[in-house]
Amino acid sequence: MSVKSAAAGAARASRPPAVSASASRVFWRIVFYVVSIAISVFMFLPFFWSLITSLKPSDEIFSMPIRWLPSRLTLEHYRAAFTTVPFGLYFWNSLMLAVAGVAANLFFGSLSGFAFAKLNFKLNKPLFRVLLAAMMIPGIVTMIPSFYVLKHFPFAGGNDWYGAGGNGFLNSFWGIILPGASGSFAVFFMRQFFLTLPSDMMEMARIEGAGEFRIFWNIYWPLTKPALATLGIFTFQAGWNSFLWPMIILNDPDKATIQMGLQAFSYNHQTDFGPMMAGALIAILPILLLFLALQKYFVQGIAFSGTKG
């Protein structure tokens, strides 16, 4: 409620004929900063606290009253996180899956997005509508049959042409990469971006005798870098953070993702809060670094989904 009154107050303060205009302006400025800082500190506190916990010596984690700052900093919990479970391997697995997902979505998404935005064909509108409508289907409905499809995929993982005999794409990275290789959101997002690019470059190139793929690859694709960056970030984040589907598909402990490893670790070592926090921070770190480096694209992407969605 204080948020609303601050907004109201700031608006009121800007009304000209107030007697003590500057005094009330200062007052509302203070209110603004007090509220903003309080909210931001609350939102940031879990990061701070997990970081401090992960750097504290073990005996200080469970001290009463709590110690806000440790007496000395130690990396022992990070070492523990990497040695009690193969966290490095999990990290690598997640990285591979996320990067593969990004590469596939950027390529297939922009290929289809280009076709839907710039090329004339009879089924353009209907197919695009179907893709959009399908985004409304909750993931839970397709979960079990997708598992079935992957298990009985012909010629995969020891299967015959009829899809029997082996385990298909179960327990393989393909079982994660393939279903999400060309997400409807990627197609939609890239189509919207291609629509904003002029079409006359295409006409020119055609007159010059360039083929359609060259037009796409050499002329339009280089122009989509900002959109690709935004889409890439979100696809990476989704892939890196996904949990349920990899847990269903991957049974081999050596293929586990970092989210699965972290969950198993916190389930099995419920009182080892030091390594737990170290693990959680390691699982957050890549996205955090990505965000700090490419903050602009993050904000643009969300604003896009907010205005066009």
Add this chain to the structure above:
Amino acid sequence: MASISKLNRHQARTAYLFISPTILLFVIFTVVPVVMAFYFSFTNYDVVKNRDWVNFDNYKRLLHDDLYWTTFKNVAYYTVIFVPLNILISLGIAMLLNFRRLGVRLFRTMNYMPTLTSAVAAATVWVWLLHPEYGLVNTLLGYAGITGPAWLAQTETAMLSIILVTLWQSIGSNMIIYIAGLQGVPDYLYESAKLDGANALQRFRYITWPQLRPTTFLVSTMSIIGALQLFDQAFVLTQGGPGNVTKTPVYLIYQQGFNQLQMGYASAQAFILALAILIFSIVNMRVNKSEESVV
């Protein structure tokens, strides 16, 4: 003319080639599974040996499955609290941080950071924060003279804890969406309202809120769909406990399908859940529509 139609044909061929990977994957991993899910829900498919047609047995069984309806009740409780709070807080912070003031960018960044965390990592961190004895939350409450509960272990507070954690994680991106929405509201509306003597509350009621209706619709739809499919946080924070008060339908479907291998029955459960999501979305659409006619 002939050359134009040739060009068009060539273009169409290229287009179909370009979209073929997408359409192929879409058919294999969306169209086929949806049809199969419907089929499975009438069978006793169990991965290992059975896949017989059992008519409406799964749906009949579901009607009398108390645990299934408990999970629905849990997630309904979660949704009813989470979604309005999510909208209210996101919009509130967005309005606050929409002011052009020194440090606003830093505040926005700090508010956005939690949305970068994975559900598992966030839940892991909060398990520690909500620790009954050594957790930060109860320590801070202790400063205020309040003895905090055993958040995740008590039936009254377990779901509230999940609401807290998911709110913490989702406010940031909705805040950005709302800030983008707020910046799209034309200034002249506020100017003329001020001339008409509207106070801040009235300006919010008659300009900001109706102008943000599409944004609110988007945010509420997405959060309803997400809320009804809650899984990750419930799985890591409470494992569905204590006493099933935080078990969600997706959690149950996962257990039924992949632990007990009753995939036919789990498919029926998934279909009913999808129906519930559809109904909630339609109700939400109606609510947003009625808001329009009132203003």
